Every structure is written in C-alpha cells, then in structure tokens.
Amino acid sequence: MRLFLTFLLLFMVPITLLGCIQSPGEKEGGILSKEQVLKRDPEADLFEFNGKVYRTGIGWIEKKELTKGERVGEISKWSATKLPDGATIYTTEERGDILIVEYDGMENRYLLQIGE
Structure with a gap:
C-alpha cells in the first residue's frame, strides 16, 4: 500500500501540475474572450465587435497589403x-479576420483573436 501511495505522489502529482501550465486560450480551439486576451496581455489594445475580440500590435498584419x-x-x-x-x-477585402479602425485621421489594423 505504501508503495502505491509513493508511486501516486511521485508520478501523478507532477503530471497533474504540468496539465495546469498552459497559455490562456491554448487548446480552446475557438474565439478568445476579452478576459482571455487581457490575461495574456493586460495592456492589449483590443475591441469587441459582434461577439468577437480583435487586437492590434501584431507585426505581420501591419506589413500586409x-x-x-x-x-x-x-x-x-x-x-x-x-x-x-x-x-x-x-x-478588409482580402481577409475576413482583420478589421481596420479609423479615427483622428489614423488607421489601425485589428486581428481576430483565436485560441491555439
């Protein structure tokens, strides 16, 4: 019995703890909520539109035509x-997952936030 308890403590507890270490939204396979995005980056520049969250500050969307x-x-x-x-x-005419927001003569691009 002691051997079983020792095995349980030595092998099962670390495996359980490793399962708790993941990024917010990881393995959720869907659209992230505002809370999930802000948990990743509390300073994120984002907005909600039609129940979906869009975020800017993503390098490749700024370079995209x-x-x-x-x-x-x-x-x-x-x-x-x-x-x-x-x-x-x-x-945007090219992509459905990117929106452009215009204000004060400036344009910013925002990407739909999807879980991994």
Missing part, C-alpha cells in the same frame, strides 16, 4: 480598451 472595405460599425462605450468612442470599423 490590405484594402479597406465597407463600413460595418463604430466603437461604442466599453467595447474597446484604448480606442475612442465613435471610431469607425471597416472590413
């Missing part, structure tokens, strides 16, 4: 961490 599509909405109170109310949201 994109064409601004149709206007689909605007930022409203409590929907964004850093964007001002009234900022305009546009689709």
